[in-house]
Each structure stands twice: as C-alpha cells, then as structure tokens.
Amino acid sequence: MISYALDRESLEEIAEAALERPSDAMFYDDRLFTTHGAVLHWAERGDNLLEESNYLTALDLIRSAADDGRTDTEVSDAHVIDGSAGHWLVGSLRTIYVQVYEDDAIRCRDCDEIAAWAVSRKKHGRRRFLCDSHKDTWDWETERHGLRALPPIEYRPRFTAAFKQAGEIVxxxxxxxxLDESDYSEREHERFESNLNEALSDAQREYEYDSEAQTADIAERAHEELGELYGQHADGAVAWDAVAAIYRDARNAYFAELANAHLNAPIAGQLALIAA
Ligand SMILES: [Zn+2]
Structure with a gap:
C-alpha cells in the first residue's frame, strides 16, 4: 500500500484533472469522466516495461484499497475500471478509471456536477446543494433581490478509498x-531472457551443421558472457549482433579446443610401438 495521506486540497486537484474529459475521443462507458476519472495509462503493445509494471501494480493496489476489509470484490468491480481502447497512435491504450466520489455524493440541483455548496435563503428554509458556478448565480440573485440568506456552507463529498489510493499513487x-522495484526488475529480467533466447537461436542458425550436442556445449560456454548483456539496454532489449559475436567466439574456442585434443591424442598404433 502506498501511503501519502494527501490533504483534501491535493485530492481535489487530482480529481479535477482525472475527470477532465478529453475533447477528441468517444467513450464506450457513460461512467467515464462523469463519475470515474482516468488516473493511469499503459500503451499495452509498446515495449515500455516500466509503464507496464506501474500500471499493473497500481491496478492491484487500487482494487485492494477498494476491497479493504471485505471478502468479495463488489466495491472494486464498481469503483475501478480497467479500460482498453483502440488508439490511433499506440494501437491499444489501457486506462485505469476510478470512481472519484462515494455513491451518496450529492449533485448540484441545477446541473449534474458534484455539489460544492449548501445554501439556504432564510432561516429554516430549504437547503439546496449547488456546484461552484451555480452558487455564483445564486449569490448574484440573492443580492439583486435583496433576499435574506444564511451563510453558505461548503459541501465536501467523501472520496472513495479507491480514489484516495489512486491519488497517492499518482x-x-x-x-x-x-511503484514496485521488484515487480519491475522481474519483468525486465523475464523480457531479457526471452529476447536473449530469440537472439541466440538466430545466431545458431548460422551453423546448421553443428550437432545438437555441440550447439548445446557452445551455448553453455557462451552463457556467462551472454548474461553480462543484461541491463545494457532499456526494457530488457538485447543487441542481436552482440549475441552473434559472443556465440561465434565461443564456437571458435570450442572447435579450437576440440582440434587440439585430437592433435595431442595418441595416434592408434603409437602406444603399441612404444610398448614394444
Ligand atoms: Zn451546477
């Protein structure tokens, strides 16, 4: 769990940014940018392992925060959306949307926004909940008509546990x-291993007449030096030409040794001569 204990003001700023609807997109779900704000993205088909690790770690943390103290996932299922949408630039974009306010948050009487003020014209009069801009209108009318009013009270809807956690993560x-070093380095190592295997198979394809046993011996010999390639490139990437060069050197050394062993081996019959 990420714990920052953000104050109300910081959470409100994050909420505002998360709920800001991009102007150039269509949304497949009415909750997006109305009750649920976007907090994190991941270009799924890209190679960015850090983005992948942070996204999946955050998704876990936010869902856990929503379900804290429960045995089911009813709350996180409602409060957290792991959205996926086609994107013209990156192919597929995953986005974590989180319900910002609790279900009982009151909306403005005059529009659909979450209310920010409770106002009342006279003592024991009906209380109305208004957003910032409709409260301005109300102020203006109250003054224009010289109406008596109680001092407006700020209304503060509760944030969901999921959103608080999301705000802390952001x-x-x-x-x-x-977000999680060990998750990230595990992913990086896995990616490196798979890239290395691919590059190695490609390097071995050059020497199709080597036997399977020879190929295995040479790979074993190159193993340590190949391991040193880890961390040289971002996102577990491997330079294929470096792998090919290391494999070629290991192969040359292997056959040189084999040849030497043959040259130094006693020639058949020789021992018999010495013994005679
Ligand atoms: Zn309003």
Whole structure:
C-alpha cells in the first residue's frame, strides 16, 4: 500500500484533472469522466516495461484499497475500471478509471456536477446543494433581490478509498518513477531472457551443421558472457549482433579446443610401438 495521506486540497486537484474529459475521443462507458476519472495509462503493445509494471501494480493496489476489509470484490468491480481502447497512435491504450466520489455524493440541483455548496435563503428554509458556478448565480440573485440568506456552507463529498489510493499513487509517481522495484526488475529480467533466447537461436542458425550436442556445449560456454548483456539496454532489449559475436567466439574456442585434443591424442598404433 502506498501511503501519502494527501490533504483534501491535493485530492481535489487530482480529481479535477482525472475527470477532465478529453475533447477528441468517444467513450464506450457513460461512467467515464462523469463519475470515474482516468488516473493511469499503459500503451499495452509498446515495449515500455516500466509503464507496464506501474500500471499493473497500481491496478492491484487500487482494487485492494477498494476491497479493504471485505471478502468479495463488489466495491472494486464498481469503483475501478480497467479500460482498453483502440488508439490511433499506440494501437491499444489501457486506462485505469476510478470512481472519484462515494455513491451518496450529492449533485448540484441545477446541473449534474458534484455539489460544492449548501445554501439556504432564510432561516429554516430549504437547503439546496449547488456546484461552484451555480452558487455564483445564486449569490448574484440573492443580492439583486435583496433576499435574506444564511451563510453558505461548503459541501465536501467523501472520496472513495479507491480514489484516495489512486491519488497517492499518482503523487508517488511524481516523486519517483517506479511503484514496485521488484515487480519491475522481474519483468525486465523475464523480457531479457526471452529476447536473449530469440537472439541466440538466430545466431545458431548460422551453423546448421553443428550437432545438437555441440550447439548445446557452445551455448553453455557462451552463457556467462551472454548474461553480462543484461541491463545494457532499456526494457530488457538485447543487441542481436552482440549475441552473434559472443556465440561465434565461443564456437571458435570450442572447435579450437576440440582440434587440439585430437592433435595431442595418441595416434592408434603409437602406444603399441612404444610398448614394444
Ligand atoms: Zn451546477
């Protein structure tokens, strides 16, 4: 669990940014940018392992925060959306949407926004909940008509546990780019191994007449040096020409040794001569 104990003001800022609807997109779900705000993205088919690790770690943390103290996932299923949408640039974009306010949050009487004020014209009069801009209108009318009113009270709807956790994650990522070091390095290592195997198979294809046993021996001999390639490129990438060069050297050394062993071996009959 990421714990930053953000104050109300910081959470409100994050909420505002998360609920800001992009102007150039269509949305497949009415909840997006109305009750649920976008907090994190991942270009799924890209190679960015850090983005992948942060996204999946955050998704876990946010869902756990929503379900904290429960045995079912009813709350996280409702409050957290792991959205996926086609994107013209990156192919497929995953986005975590989180319900910002609790279900009982009151909306503005005059529009659909979450209310920010409770106002009342006279003592014991009916209380109305208004958003910031409709409260301005109300102020203006009250003054224009010289009506008596009680001082407006700020209304503060409760944030969901999921959104608080999301806000903490967003803030944590501003300070340090990796949410979970061990998750990230595990993914990086896995990616490296798979890239290396692919590059190695390609290097071995050059020497199709080597026997299977020879190929295995040469790979074994190259193993340590190939391992040193880890961490040289971002996202577990491997330079194929470097792998090919290491394999070629290991192969040359292997056959040189084999040849030497043959040259130094006693020639058949020789021992018999010595013994005679
Ligand atoms: Zn309003």
């Amino acid at each position: 803030t944590a990522l501003e300070g340090y780019p990796i």
